[in-house]
Amino acid sequence: MSLWNYGTDVMDAMVELLISLAASSGQLVDLCLEMLVTNFMPPSSSSTHFIELLKQPRGVDKKHQVLDRVHSTFQDIANLVPLTPLRLEKIVRERMPNIYTKEPFIVMYVENMLRLESGAAGKLVGGSMIVAIMDRLIDLDVEIAWDDILQDDFSKGIFDMELEDLEGFSDHVQQDGNELTRESLIQRFFGGNLVAEKLDSLLVLTFEHLESCTESGRLIQVFETLLQSFQKTVLTAYKSKFAQFVMFYACSLDPENCGKMFASTLVDIFVSGVYPAWRMSAVAYLASYLSRAKFVTPSFVATTLESLVKWCFEYCNNQDGDINPKAHKVFYAGCQAIMYVLCFRMKSIISVPRLRSQLRLLRIEDILRHPLKPLQVCLPSIVEEFLRLAKTNGIFAVPDTFADYGMLESELSRAFGGIERLDMFFPFDPCLLRKSDRFIRPNFVYWSMVRSSYYEDEEDESASDEDITEAGVDMADDISVDEDIAHFDEFDYSLDKMSITPRDSSAKFGGRVHGFVQMPSKIRPSTSPESL
Structure with missing residues (x-):
C-alpha cells in the first residue's frame, strides 16, 4: 500500500x-512504521x-505531499x-537501499534519513542516521576501482598535472600524445560509472545538510558523530x-572548532594509537x-608540525639501529608527513617571522640525519622537493646530493608502505567527482598554487635570508592577507588571487630542475570494465 499511488484525500x-x-x-507499531518507511x-x-x-514540477509536488505526511505521521x-x-531507527537502517539501487531512489531515501536527523526525533536517532549514511558512502567508495595509486611505469595513464580547471597549459594534460582537458578526463574515467555518480550525488546531499546544520548552530554536534564514524x-x-x-567540508565550515578537533584527533591516533596501519593512515590524513585545507592557518600548521616532530625526535632517541623500513614504518610515515606538509606550507610559515623562528x-x-635515515626511505619525490625548498629558503642544513633524485618511489619506500602502499596514500588529493568538486574547490590548495609562489625563489636560489623574507612580503601584494590581532606578525594567506598557472608547463612536484619527477599525489583511475 503506497501513498505515491493516491491523491491527497486517500x-x-x-x-x-x-x-x-x-x-x-x-x-x-513496527508494522505501521515499516509501512511509512517504505x-x-x-x-x-x-x-x-x-x-x-x-x-517534472507535478512530480516534485507529489514527492512533497507524500513525504510531508510520512514525517508528520512519525x-x-x-x-x-x-x-x-x-x-x-532500527527499521530505517535495515531498509536502507543497497549500492545497486537506482540513483534517484537511494538519494531520496538518504534525504529522508537526513530529515529525521534534523527533525524532532533527531536527538534520539540523528547520530544513527549520520553513521549509516557514512557507512553507505564508504560502500560506494570502495566499489570504484583503481588499478593503483601510482604505477611503476609513469608513462601509462598517470596525470602529469593535477586535474584543475586552469587556463593555459595547466588546463590540459598529455596522455598518449593527445591533449585532454580535465573535463574530458573525468568523462573518460567516470562517464557512465553509476556508482561514482551515486556517490557524487550523496556527497552533495551531505554537504548541503552540513550547511543547514551550520545555519541552525548544530554543526559541532553533528561533527562529533561524523568524527566517531x-x-x-x-x-x-x-x-x-x-x-x-x-x-574536509565540515571542517571548512567551522575551522576553529571542527577543523582543529579533526587535526587533534589525527595527531592523537598517530602518537598514541595501537595499530600501526591506523597510525600511518592517520598521519597521512593529517598531512594531506x-x-x-586553505582555511587552516600557518600558525596551526606550525603547532601541529611541532607535535609530529616531537614524537619523531623522541622515537629517534630510543633507537640505535640502522634503516629498517618495516620495523620503523610508523616513524617513516611521520617523517614523510612532516616533509609533505612543508612542501605545501613552508612559504606561508616562513613569511611570518615568529613562525619562521619556531x-x-x-x-x-x-x-633527518639519524641513522634510521628517513631521507633514504621516504618517497624520493617528496624528499627531493623538501630538500630543494629547504635549501632555497635557508631553513635547514640539507645534503648537497640525494641518491634518488628523479625517482617517484624506491624499494625502501615500497617496503615501509607495505602491501597497502600507505607511503603513497594522500587522501585529500583533488576531488574528481564533478558535482562535489564545487563545494571543495573554494577551500582547496592545489599544488600549482604553491608551485607558482616558489617560482621567483627558484630564479635565485642563493638569495640571503633577508632577500627571501622580502620576496615573501612582496608576494603579499597579490595575496589576500588577514592579520591576526593577537599576533601582529602573523598572517593567514588566501591563495585565491595567486597565479596558479605555472610559467613552465613541465613544472611538477620536484621543481623545474628535475622536471621528470612526478607529483607523488597522482592517481591513476582504473580503465578495467569493473570500474566503468
Whole structure:
C-alpha cells in the first residue's frame, strides 16, 4: 500500500488509519512504521514512471505531499508511543537501499534519513542516521576501482598535472600524445560509472545538510558523530577515495572548532594509537589535510608540525639501529608527513617571522640525519622537493646530493608502505567527482598554487635570508592577507588571487630542475570494465 499511488484525500485517510492502529496495539507499531518507511521512495513496480515524473514540477509536488505526511505521521505516532523513535531507527537502517539501487531512489531515501536527523526525533536517532549514511558512502567508495595509486611505469595513464580547471597549459594534460582537458578526463574515467555518480550525488546531499546544520548552530554536534564514524569506517578503509571529503567540508565550515578537533584527533591516533596501519593512515590524513585545507592557518600548521616532530625526535632517541623500513614504518610515515606538509606550507610559515623562528627551533635536522635515515626511505619525490625548498629558503642544513633524485618511489619506500602502499596514500588529493568538486574547490590548495609562489625563489636560489623574507612580503601584494590581532606578525594567506598557472608547463612536484619527477599525489583511475 503506497501513498505515491493516491491523491491527497486517500493519503490523509491512510495515515489516520496508521496512527489509530499504532495507538491501539503495541504489536502493530513496527508494522505501521515499516509501512511509512517504505514510502521514503516510490514503489519499485513503477520506478521508471516515477523517475520521469520526479523530473517534472507535478512530480516534485507529489514527492512533497507524500513525504510531508510520512514525517508528520512519525511524530504523531511518537506522541502516542514514546519508544517510537528507537524502533524507527532500527527499521530505517535495515531498509536502507543497497549500492545497486537506482540513483534517484537511494538519494531520496538518504534525504529522508537526513530529515529525521534534523527533525524532532533527531536527538534520539540523528547520530544513527549520520553513521549509516557514512557507512553507505564508504560502500560506494570502495566499489570504484583503481588499478593503483601510482604505477611503476609513469608513462601509462598517470596525470602529469593535477586535474584543475586552469587556463593555459595547466588546463590540459598529455596522455598518449593527445591533449585532454580535465573535463574530458573525468568523462573518460567516470562517464557512465553509476556508482561514482551515486556517490557524487550523496556527497552533495551531505554537504548541503552540513550547511543547514551550520545555519541552525548544530554543526559541532553533528561533527562529533561524523568524527566517531570516520575513526571506525573511513580511517580503516583501504585507501578511501572520496568519502573523506565529508570531513574536509565540515571542517571548512567551522575551522576553529571542527577543523582543529579533526587535526587533534589525527595527531592523537598517530602518537598514541595501537595499530600501526591506523597510525600511518592517520598521519597521512593529517598531512594531506594540513597541506590542502586553505582555511587552516600557518600558525596551526606550525603547532601541529611541532607535535609530529616531537614524537619523531623522541622515537629517534630510543633507537640505535640502522634503516629498517618495516620495523620503523610508523616513524617513516611521520617523517614523510612532516616533509609533505612543508612542501605545501613552508612559504606561508616562513613569511611570518615568529613562525619562521619556531620552525628553525624544531629538531627536524636531527631527525633527518639519524641513522634510521628517513631521507633514504621516504618517497624520493617528496624528499627531493623538501630538500630543494629547504635549501632555497635557508631553513635547514640539507645534503648537497640525494641518491634518488628523479625517482617517484624506491624499494625502501615500497617496503615501509607495505602491501597497502600507505607511503603513497594522500587522501585529500583533488576531488574528481564533478558535482562535489564545487563545494571543495573554494577551500582547496592545489599544488600549482604553491608551485607558482616558489617560482621567483627558484630564479635565485642563493638569495640571503633577508632577500627571501622580502620576496615573501612582496608576494603579499597579490595575496589576500588577514592579520591576526593577537599576533601582529602573523598572517593567514588566501591563495585565491595567486597565479596558479605555472610559467613552465613541465613544472611538477620536484621543481623545474628535475622536471621528470612526478607529483607523488597522482592517481591513476582504473580503465578495467569493473570500474566503468
